[in-house]
Amino acid sequence: MIHASVAMAVAPLWRTIEQPPALKLLVAALGLALIIGELWWFLGPHGPLVTARQGAEGKQQVTITVDGGYNPARIRVVAGQPLRLTFHRVDPSSCVAQVIFPDFQRSLDLPLEASTSIDLLPEEPGLYPFHCGMNMVRGVLEVVAA
Template identity: 35%
Template sequence: MVWLVNIAGIVLLIFIIWWFWLSRPDIVRSSSSIINIKVADGKYVPAYIEIAKGKEVTLRFQRTDPSPCAEIVRFDDLGVRMELPLNEPRDVHLCIESAGQYGFSCDMKMYQGTLIVK
């Protein structure tokens, strides 16, 4: 019986690793030039966005989260920082020339998202 418990433990561990580190539930690959991002309930939705290298995109942030934590969005790698007033969409225009991953976050880095440029 002990081996059965061990196997159950290993399966559970694999599931936990997959869930927290490997699953990207809301990755969005958008071919459209305007991508809507909701700022709600303590997170960005979607939080993982794949965009094409060298193409102009508009990230349209719609903040419905009243937490003051959400009122700034910053793209540190790109030198972009923008205020997000409540219930008023704000656009961030980007054209990224080199492939890679670019994080974005609120001012205290509690809300986090990633742009994947390919």
């Protein structure tokens, strides 16, 4: 019994198996591709650019579906014109229960299975990101000159 445990203790815990360099390169390349894919998934721009439509009372309007992400997540609006964003949340995840517009110092609570609107006035052209309460789900307002 004692001899067996001593023998196990001195035996190597693992053995190095030499792999062909091509395989090592392939594994490294796959890992890199996964990292890039992950960064794109979480940080990259998603979906097409959608231009706000002209609604009543001279307001630009967009309806955004909240389901895993914001759809659309890229919204083009005109500077100097009131904007109404309507969020329709169908995603039960508490992650998306709030949306924050840091540049406008505004936030909005989004009840589930409901449409909730926020009125903003984008005054200067530029990119104005918005995101969920935990900054994981993101979108951006692309404000262009009138």
